[in-house]
Amino acid sequence: MNSKTMISKVGIKASHRRSLQKNLLSDLIIYEYLTTTKQKAKLVVGDFDKLVKIAKSKKDAVSKDRLLKLKVGNENAVKKLIEVYAKRFEKEASGLVKVYKLGQRKGDSSDVVKLMVKGYEYKEIGKKVSQSKKKAEKEAEQKEVAKKDFNISKDQKGHAQVAGNVSGAKIKTRSGI
Numbered sequence: 001m002n003s004k005t006m007i008s009k010v011g012i013k014a015s016h017r018r019s020l021q022k023n024l025l026s027d028l029i030i031y032e033y034l035t036t037t038k039q040k041a042k043l044v045v046g047d048f049d050k051l052v053k054i055a056k057s058k059k060d061a062v063s064k065d066r067l068l069k070l071k072v073g074n075e076n077a078v079k080k081l082i083e084v085y086a087k088r089f090e091k092e093a094s095g096l097v098k099v100y101k102l103g104q105r106k107g108d109s110s111d112v113v114k115l116m117v118k119g120y121e122y123k124e125i126g127k128k129v130s131q132s133k134k135k136a137e138k139e140a141e142q143k144e145v146a147k148k149d150f151n152i153s154k155d156q157k158g159h160a161q162v163a164g165n166v167s168g169a170k171i172k173t174r175s176g177i
Contacts, residue, residue: 026074
C-alpha cells in the first residue's frame with residue numbers, strides 16, 4: 001500500500017505552509033508575476049488553476065466570493081479573480097501559469113523560478129542609468145545650488161558671512177565652526 005502523501009511540505013509546519021500558500025497566491029493574482037523557489041511554486045501553480053475554475057463557475061456570486069475568500073484571504077485578489085481572470089480565461093481550462101527557470105540562488109543554491117500568469121506582458125519599470133550619468137546629474141545639481149544668488153558680506157576680520165537664503169550654503173559662525 002502506498003502511504004506517501006501528495007502534500008509538498010516545504011520544510012515548515014502546516015499552519016505556516018497554509019499562510020505561505022495564501023500569500024503567494026494573492027501576490028500572484030494581484031501582480032500577475034512572482035519570483036520564488038521551485039518548491040514553493042509547486043504549491044501555487046495548481047491552486048491558481050482551481051481558483052480560476054471557481055471564479056468561472058456558474059454558482060451565485062455570494063458563494064463564489066465566500067469560497068475564494070476562504071482559499072485566498074485577500075479581498076482585492078478575489079475581486080480581480082472574478083472580474084479579470086474569469087473573463088480572460090473563459091475558454092481555457094488549465095496551464096494558466098507559466099514557469100520560467102532563473103537559475104540558482106547565490107546564498108543557498110536553491111532553484112529559483114519566475115511564475116507569470118498567461119497573457120501578462122512583463123514590462124520593466126524605469127531604465128537603468130549608468131554610473132557616469134548619475135555622476136553628471138549630481139554635478140549639475142551641485143552647480144545649480146552654487147549659482148543661486150546669495151548676499152555675501154564680510155565681517156571685520158574679512159570672513160564671509162552669508163545673508164539671505166541659508167539652505168544652500170554653510171554659514172561660518174564667530175567660533176569658526
